[in-house]
Amino acid sequence: MTVTKQQIKTYLSTRQSGARQVTAAARAGFSERTGRRIDKEKRGGKRKRHWRTRRDPFGGVWEEILTPLLEEYPKFSASGLLAHLQEHFPGQYPDGQLRTLQRRVRAWRARYGPEREVMFRQRREIGRLGLSDFTELKGVAITIRGAVLRHRFYHFRLAFSGWEYARVVLGGESFSALAEGLREALERLGGAPIEHRTDSLTAAYRNLTPIEAADVTHRYEALCRHYGMTPTRNNGGRGHENGTIEASHGHLKRRVREALVVRGSRDFDSLIDYQSFIDRVVGKANDRKRALIAAECAILKPLPQTQADDYTELFARVTTSSTIGVRKVVYSVPSRLIGQRLRVHLYDARLVCYLGTAHVMDLPRVYPHKDKENVTRRIDYHHLIHGLAKKPMAFYGAELRDDILPNELWRELWRKMEEALSPRQACRLMVGALELAADHDCEQAIEEFLLTEAATGRFPSPAELRRRFGAPPA
Numbered sequence: 001m002t003v004t005k006q007q008i009k010t011y012l013s014t015r016q017s018g019a020r021q022v023t024a025a026a027r028a029g030f031s032e033r034t035g036r037r038i039d040k041e042k043r044g045g046k047r048k049r050h051w052r053t054r055r056d057p058f059g060g061v062w063e064e065i066l067t068p069l070l071e072e073y074p075k076f077s078a079s080g081l082l083a084h085l086q087e088h089f090p091g092q093y094p095d096g097q098l099r100t101l102q103r104r105v106r107a108w109r110a111r112y113g114p115e116r117e118v119m120f121r122q123r124r125e126i127g128r129l130g131l132s133d134f135t136e137l138k139g140v141a142i143t144i145r146g147a148v149l150r151h152r153f154y155h156f157r158l159a160f161s162g163w164e165y166a167r168v169v170l171g172g173e174s175f176s177a178l179a180e181g182l183r184e185a186l187e188r189l190g191g192a193p194i195e196h197r198t199d200s201l202t203a204a205y206r207n208l209t210p211i212e213a214a215d216v217t218h219r220y221e222a223l224c225r226h227y228g229m230t231p232t233r234n235n236g237g238r239g240h241e242n243g244t245i246e247a248s249h250g251h252l253k254r255r256v257r258e259a260l261v262v263r264g265s266r267d268f269d270s271l272i273d274y275q276s277f278i279d280r281v282v283g284k285a286n287d288r289k290r291a292l293i294a295a296e297c298a299i300l301k302p303l304p305q306t307q308a309d310d311y312t313e314l315f316a317r318v319t320t321s322s323t324i325g326v327r328k329v330v331y332s333v334p335s336r337l338i339g340q341r342l343r344v345h346l347y348d349a350r351l352v353c354y355l356g357t358a359h360v361m362d363l364p365r366v367y368p369h370k371d372k373e374n375v376t377r378r379i380d381y382h383h384l385i386h387g388l389a390k391k392p393m394a395f396y397g398a399e400l401r402d403d404i405l406p407n408e409l410w411r412e413l414w415r416k417m418e419e420a421l422s423p424r425q426a427c428r429l430m431v432g433a434l435e436l437a438a439d440h441d442c443e444q445a446i447e448e449f450l451l452t453e454a455a456t457g458r459f460p461s462p463a464e465l466r467r468r469f470g471a472p473p474a
Helices: 005-016 021-028 032-044 062-072 078-088 095-112 175-189 210-226 239-263 271-287 290-297 381-389 408-420 423-440 443-455 462-469
Strands: 129-135 152-158 164-169 195-198 230-233 312-317 323-326 329-332 341-346 350-355 358-364 376-378
Touching (some): 005 021, 062 078, 062 095, 078 095, 129 175, 164 271, 175 210, 271 290, 323 341, 408 443
Parallel strands (some): 195 230, 329 376
Antiparallel strands (some): 323 329, 341 350
16 A cells, blocks of 8 residues: 555654554554654665666667767657667567657766757846737638638737737738837837847848848838837747747737637627727736836837838839739729829738829738739729720720629629620620719629529610619710
């Protein structure tokens, strides 16, 4: 029978009170013989064993075979060493001996292996350091009205108080996403720390020329100078140097997952609705550190009066097709801009377009498909429909035809029109329907009407559409 620590404690305390050995053993619940053994060990101490209780299974190969392999390559795994033995000594070294070999290898590395990296824990000085990084919510499919949202989080954190901010990012780890997220974080915080650290620009440098990479570095330094912060970056591949933010990624994503379970749905009405949800999750975590945050905010640097440049500036010429190309994506623009050179401010989720210094339009940003064979387009039929109305047959063979149609239901309508009508009739009807939808803001109503008519096997004439949804024919 195994004697527990509590039994030994009861026995010893009873003996110290003056009880005889037999009495103390009975009270502790074991035999008098066990009591004598305990007393003997207490007086002379337990004799340490220096001999093996069983034969060393690797005694014949450790020095001759395994040690030279470890000296040649200290990272050699125990499973790799065991596989080597099994190959050269079939049947002698079963898989069940792996754990024994792992202990032997670990002990050898501790005595003879190379020096290991030492982690030097850093003091956290109030108001000194803010950190930025990006992280992905893997294994969770967030949808916006049923459509899967491909995204990641920009994550900012103060090292001392733990105040944090998270922003939904639609693209990759770009300078624009970093700059926008940092600006919003500091504005919510109401001040700036002495130093800002990130390793996220490593991803932004991919596929850039040396000149472009140097420009990103310059813009990052300028962004930090604008807020009076010293820009720093940790060494590539050394995530622990950014450990204050890296470690908090897991806590952020755990809280988001739990909040989604409580919410009961992963579908949101809009990106703004989803961002508000993330703000609430992060806000609850910040509330628990209110005292530390208040103390740190009191000594942060004040923010500048002007806003920092948190975008990437590009130039794009409007083609004769009334489109521009920005970062491997084709966007439509109003036809009056054909031939003009636009200055584009590229943000994470939008494009802001200028003609000279005059703001002309904003566009939602789209990211290229992973399938490089397909061109990614963002075409708004409002920009092109009046040009098509002057020559409806141009719609039939247009490269942008499927992109001009607002959604998959309209594309299904076009396929049914092609089957039921002549090319001229189908083009006149579709172009006329889109023109009415653009001029009278009745896209959904026309869509529902055409789907109902198509279900009965007939299509209205353009004149009938105008009578129902627009002005009478001229």
